[in-house]
Amino acid sequence: MSKKVIAILRGDYIGPEIMEAGLTVLKAASADSNFQYQTIDYPFGGEAIDKYGDPLPQQTIEGCKQADAVLLSAIGGPKWDNASKRPEKGLLEIRNRLGLFSNIRPTKVDPNLSRFSPVKQEVLDNTDFVIVRELTSGIYFGTPRKQNSQDALDTSTYTVQEIKRILKIGFDMSMRRRKHVTVVDKANVLATSRLWRKVTEEFKQEYPEVTVDYCYVDAAAMKIITHPTSFDVLITANLFGDILSDEASVLTGSLGTIPSMSAGTTGPNLYEPIHGSAPDIAGKGIADPISMIQSIEMMLRESFDESYIADKIAEAVQKTIEEGITTPDIGGTATTQEVTTNIVKNLKG
Amino acid sequence: MSKKVIAILRGDYIGPEIMEAGLTVLKAASADSNFQYQTIDYPFGGEAIDKYGDPLPQQTIEGCKQADAVLLSAIGGPKWDNASKRPEKGLLEIRNRLGLFSNIRPTKVDPNLSRFSPVKQEVLDNTDFVIVRELTSGIYFGTPRKQNSQDALDTSTYTVQEIKRILKIGFDMSMRRRKHVTVVDKANVLATSRLWRKVTEEFKQEYPEVTVDYCYVDAAAMKIITHPTSFDVLITANLFGDILSDEASVLTGSLGTIPSMSAGTTGPNLYEPIHGSAPDIAGKGIADPISMIQSIEMMLRESFDESYIADKIAEAVQKTIEEGITTPDIGGTATTQEVTTNIVKNLKG
Ligand SMILES: CC(C)[C@H](C(=O)O)[C@@H](O)C(=O)O
Ligand SMILES: CC(C)[C@H](C(=O)O)[C@@H](O)C(=O)O
Numbered sequence: 001m002s003k004k005v006i007a008i009l010r011g012d013y014i015g016p017e018i019m020e021a022g023l024t025v026l027k028a029a030s031a032d033s034n035f036q037y038q039t040i041d042y043p044f045g046g047e048a049i050d051k052y053g054d055p056l057p058q059q060t061i062e063g064c065k066q067a068d069a070v071l072l073s074a075i076g077g078p079k080w081d082n083a084s085k086r087p088e089k090g091l092l093e094i095r096n097r098l099g100l101f102s103n104i105r106p107t108k109v110d111p112n113l114s115r116f117s118p119v120k121q122e123v124l125d126n127t128d129f130v131i132v133r134e135l136t137s138g139i140y141f142g143t144p145r146k147q148n149s150q151d152a153l154d155t156s157t158y159t160v161q162e163i164k165r166i167l168k169i170g171f172d173m174s175m176r177r178r179k180h181v182t183v184v185d186k187a188n189v190l191a192t193s194r195l196w197r198k199v200t201e202e203f204k205q206e207y208p209e210v211t212v213d214y215c216y217v218d219a220a221a222m223k224i225i226t227h228p229t230s231f232d233v234l235i236t237a238n239l240f241g242d243i244l245s246d247e248a249s250v251l252t253g254s255l256g257t258i259p260s261m262s263a264g265t266t267g268p269n270l271y272e273p274i275h276g277s278a279p280d281i282a283g284k285g286i287a288d289p290i291s292m293i294q295s296i297e298m299m300l301r302e303s304f305d306e307s308y309i310a311d312k313i314a315e316a317v318q319k320t321i322e323e324g325i326t327t328p329d330i331g332g333t334a335t336t337q338e339v340t341t342n343i344v345k346n347l348k349g
Numbered sequence: 350m351s352k353k354v355i356a357i358l359r360g361d362y363i364g365p366e367i368m369e370a371g372l373t374v375l376k377a378a379s380a381d382s383n384f385q386y387q388t389i390d391y392p393f394g395g396e397a398i399d400k401y402g403d404p405l406p407q408q409t410i411e412g413c414k415q416a417d418a419v420l421l422s423a424i425g426g427p428k429w430d431n432a433s434k435r436p437e438k439g440l441l442e443i444r445n446r447l448g449l450f451s452n453i454r455p456t457k458v459d460p461n462l463s464r465f466s467p468v469k470q471e472v473l474d475n476t477d478f479v480i481v482r483e484l485t486s487g488i489y490f491g492t493p494r495k496q497n498s499q500d501a502l503d504t505s506t507y508t509v510q511e512i513k514r515i516l517k518i519g520f521d522m523s524m525r526r527r528k529h530v531t532v533v534d535k536a537n538v539l540a541t542s543r544l545w546r547k548v549t550e551e552f553k554q555e556y557p558e559v560t561v562d563y564c565y566v567d568a569a570a571m572k573i574i575t576h577p578t579s580f581d582v583l584i585t586a587n588l589f590g591d592i593l594s595d596e597a598s599v600l601t602g603s604l605g606t607i608p609s610m611s612a613g614t615t616g617p618n619l620y621e622p623i624h625g626s627a628p629d630i631a632g633k634g635i636a637d638p639i640s641m642i643q644s645i646e647m648m649l650r651e652s653f654d655e656s657y658i659a660d661k662i663a664e665a666v667q668k669t670i671e672e673g674i675t676t677p678d679i680g681g682t683a684t685t686q687e688v689t690t691n692i693v694k695n696l697k698g
Contacts, residue, residue, distance in 0.1 A: 088537045118472040118575050139488075139505065145540045151508040152544035156488065159500040186588070188437045191494045195501035221596040225574060226467050239535070243592060247570040 004037040004068040004304060007268070009044035011073030012087065013282035018273065019073040021289030021340040022296045028344045029309050045075030045087040055090025061097050069303040070270040073292060074277035095135050099264035101162070102169045103133040105245040105274060109252050112321050113330055116253030119225060124251060129231035131248060132170035133241025135262055137162045140238045158192045158237065163199040170235035171207045180211045180232035184220045184240055192237065224248050249274055256288030256329040259295035261302055269303050271295040285335045288327040290317055293343060316346035353386040353417040353653060358393035360422030361436065362631035367622065368422040370638030370689040371645045377693045378658050389416070394424030394436040404439025410446050418652040419619040422641060423626035444484050448613035450511070451518045452482040454594040454623060458601050461670050462679055466602030468574060473600060478580035480597060481519040482590025484611055486511045489587045507541045507586065512548040519584035520556045529560045529581035533569045533589055541586065573597050598623055605637030605678040608644035610651055618652050620644040634684045637676040639666055642692060665695035
């Protein structure tokens with residue numbers, strides 16, 4: 001079997017620290033398996049701005065296109081706040097250039113960590129939903145976009161085809177879950193949302209087993225906190241998904257542990273932690289590596305069909321959390337290194 | 350002193366029930382005062398669709414324009430889901446026609462009610478912020494807006510003048526509070542947000558005492574739940590304000606008690622509960638009247654400078670909550686009528 005190529009974008013501030021941890025776990029977990037891989041580093045984000053004046057240099061996008069999967073760590077930070085092309089620009093571009101039109105964010109509350117959630121235990125119990133966010137259209141990419149001295153303008157667009165392909169991701173996912181799709185929109189105001197509803201009404205015919213409902217984005221922002229168990233799969237436009245998936249992430253009480261996946265139809269998927277580059281704790285060796293380790297777990301499952309190795313990692317992470325060997329963000333006193341070493345140890349038993 | 354005219358839009362489902370309660374309290378509270386007023390009913394929302402085929406008939410907009418304040422109860426409901434012009438359309442139109450470019454939503458957690466909040470007590474303690482939402486521009490009103498068989502498009506626009514006037518509302522409010530303004534935007538993606546930041550940077554020079562910071566809307570959606578005490582006044586665009594103010598409202602645990610105000614430069618302000626028309630409990634006599642009563646309190650304070658009467662109402666409401674004479678939404682077994690009667694009783698001492 002040929003080696004899988006993983007493009008590595010190490011990121012900024014705590015980015016490289018947790019990437020290192022993740023790759024250590026990947027190496028250990030796949031050591032005795034048939035899974036063969038090779039990693040190639042590419043400059044991206046702040047690091048790439050420093051070296052090449054561009055958050056997404058040509059070599060990076062070319063390398064990623066050739067890869068079987070892309071692993072990205074958190075990027076950006078105050079250092080590049082005034083750069084002419086900021087790190088986040090690279091993020092938008094890589095999504096666009098790799099055709100990563102879907103972003104998948106699981107929200108599952110781990111009973112071992114829910115004490116860190118701002119939300120009450122009884123509300124959280126059994127929360128387990130996924131937000132499927134459209135990632136390469138809507139107001140993020142629509143044109144015209146203009147800013148003059150007197151006014152500014154942004155445009156949100158969606159085509160039927162763009163809506164259908166993201167619906168397909170979400171509906172397929174719901175078939176492997178509880179067969180319940182909620183389309184989140186603002187159809188009482190937006191034309192794009194009304195098109196989403198129209199397309200959904202047709203599209204759902206192909207999935208007679210799936211229960212479909214609609215929820216306005218303002219109501220969804222409430223319901224995610226008050227009734228998180230009422231959701232299974234939420235499908236939504238780029239901007240709404242940005243807001244709601246960040247909101248949803250706080251339910252878990254453990255931002256530092258949550259992975260995400262961005263996927264297209266062809267080409268590599270991209271896996272990354274959902275949190276930022278945390279400049280305040282960079283270099284202290286206390287960044288939580290679990291988000292990156294679980295991003296790698298997700299990659300093994302979704303891109304490489306290696307659920308055996310992924311399960312092993314998942315169990316080792318779980319055991320380490322149960323042992324209380326965690327970084328300060330989830331109540332422990334361990335370092336990034338100690339958590340990583342312990343996860344590697346737990347892989348063996 | 351001439352009589353103040355209050356335009357009454359009774360609303361749908363539980364709308365008329367809580368309006369009745371509110372007007373009973375207003376009458377009792379102003380009985381022995383110099384405050385003289387007259388109410389005039391106008392058809393609006395679902396009721397107006399049924400009677401005139403239009404959620405905002407001509408007579409209603411004319412009447413509201415002549416009034417000193419507008420009191421609106423919750424509108425809409427499943428009955429009009431397929432109406433060619435839906436009740437919400439009337440809401441957008443009345444905002445536009447009355448020039449109500451600002452919407453003000455206080456989020457203050459009442460220690461007597463926080464047990465109904467999905468959020469933990471220790472997170473909520475001392476939460477007291479206001480969301481100032483721009484209400485007549487942005488993607489709600491931008492053109493072009495189109496929907497074809499193949500695609501759809503919405504446009505978000507802001508002019509410097511529109512941004513400045515909403516900033517003024519928020520900054521002035523912060524001067525009467527903790528002098529801290531947070532502008533919430535998505536400046537890493539949107540041109541309109543970048544214009545907001547530019548205008549804010551200039552505008553804030555006029556308020557040297559105010560601390561100003563910026564927060565991306567996705568981060569704000571997290572922080573409202575994780576660190577609600579970090580906010581004083583949030584100022585934001587129409588769509589972001591829609592989402593965040595609904596999200597914020599759940600912190601209080603008592604949706605049924607929260608008022609809001611929409612204001613322009615000239616003409617009457619509009620006061621309304623933030624919740625919907627609750628078709629499921631309509632006619633049962635158990636709708637919480639406190640949101641409407643507190644909307645009236647806000648009207649007395651802001652439109653009529655009658656803070657003496659407003660304070661009296663506030664205290665009577667507070668006392669009634671402390672006595673536990675509340676509707677089921679906040680843990681009681683009282684009816685709308687009983688809560689109202691008790692508040693009236695408490696007005697007296
Ligand atoms: C950095 C920013 C442009 C980005 C987005 O809004 O998509 C981020 O918030 C995210 O969700 O990945
Ligand atoms: C009904 C709807 C159009 C309205 C809005 O989005 O403004 C409502 O959600 C609100 O916040 O008053």
